[in-house]
Amino acid sequence: MTPHLWFVTVAWMLAGIVFAALAVAAALRHRAAEARLKVLDPRAGRDAA
Amino acid sequence: MPPTQAIGPTPSPGRGGSLHRFANPGRFLRLTGRLMPWLWTLAIAVTAAGAAWALLFSPADWQQGETVRIMYVHVPMAWLAMGGYLGLGILSLMSLIWRHPLADLTARELSPVGAAVTALCLATGSLWGKPMWGTWWVWDARLTSVLVLFFLWLGHAALVRAFDDPERGARAGAILALVGLVNLPIVKFSVDWWNTLHQPASVTRVAAPGMHVDMLYPLLTCALGFTLLFAAVVLARTRAAVMERRIRALETARARRLDVPA
Numbered sequence: 001m002t003p004h005l006w007f008v009t010v011a012w013m014l015a016g017i018v019f020a021a022l023a024v025a026a027a028l029r030h031r032a033a034e035a036r037l038k039v040l041d042p043r044a045g046r047d048a049a
Numbered sequence: 050m051p052p053t054q055a056i057g058p059t060p061s062p063g064r065g066g067s068l069h070r071f072a073n074p075g076r077f078l079r080l081t082g083r084l085m086p087w088l089w090t091l092a093i094a095v096t097a098a099g100a101a102w103a104l105l106f107s108p109a110d111w112q113q114g115e116t117v118r119i120m121y122v123h124v125p126m127a128w129l130a131m132g133g134y135l136g137l138g139i140l141s142l143m144s145l146i147w148r149h150p151l152a153d154l155t156a157r158e159l160s161p162v163g164a165a166v167t168a169l170c171l172a173t174g175s176l177w178g179k180p181m182w183g184t185w186w187v188w189d190a191r192l193t194s195v196l197v198l199f200f201l202w203l204g205h206a207a208l209v210r211a212f213d214d215p216e217r218g219a220r221a222g223a224i225l226a227l228v229g230l231v232n233l234p235i236v237k238f239s240v241d242w243w244n245t246l247h248q249p250a251s252v253t254r255v256a257a258p259g260m261h262v263d264m265l266y267p268l269l270t271c272a273l274g275f276t277l278l279f280a281a282v283v284l285a286r287t288r289a290a291v292m293e294r295r296i297r298a299l300e301t302a303r304a305r306r307l308d309v310p311a
Contacts, residue, residue, distance in 0.1 A: 002114075002115065003180070004114055004115050004116045004180050005115050007116060007119060007176045007177070007179065007180055008104075008115055008116060008118045008119055010176055011119045011122055011123065011172075011173040011176045011177070012100070012104070012118075012119075012122055014169060014172055014173065014176075015122045015126070015169055015173065015275075018165055018166075018168075018169055019275075019278055019282070022162060022165060022282045023278070023281070023282055023285075026282050026285035026286045026289065027285065029286070029289040030285050030286075030288055030289040030292070032289075033289045033292035033293050033296065034292060036292075036296050037292050037295060037296055037299075040296060040299045040300070040303075041295070041299055
């Protein structure tokens, strides 16, 4: 691997890691909110699905 | 807006009434709930196709060699940082003029994601600059104005969370976002107005793009993929925020019922 390819690899890995972290954090937060809402208000839980 | 309004009646439409149809949390959750699986699938498919095209099938540059492949992630992040901030400005206008409750929530959820893509733009730019310019950073107009954009995103994210009353925080954040809009033309035209190390626009210039289609098409595919991912993340965060607001409202109502003596 040439030195320049290392820069390419790091740039793409950074983008992949940041977007994956954002997506996982959003999904976990969404799932937790959905579960809590289903407990408090089953009708609202159906809306969220 | 105060949490108790979350399950209250939809505000009077007035001007911009069609937008208020989406202020109903139940309707918003139903509509976006149907959209989300398709949006995630499309976003992942287009980004994967764009990444494969950019990394495996597009040619190396005759001057920059393989390093040009950083462009396929750096340029979409720069477009998202600026386009996203324009979106934040529009949401802030909607919030200040029409008091649209979802505009407040969406702006609040947008700014951390905007800060993340602007940080990625700066980081990938640095990674591109080191082998090409021989330096990680220079204080030229383009890089400095994008750094200011990053601080505006961070400032908005911090300001809207700094108040006990979410409505006051949203209003302060909206004013900051609108003031910060002045930075967008500075970012865009910094390479024309000042002598910078950063190259001038090559894709979005008025004349024909200064790039061969073998590089332009994968770049546009990557830009579309990252834009869809950005939209999916912001929409998922906004959906979670809407549900959390309803949870707070329901818990507050339940606590009040328990407080009332029998």
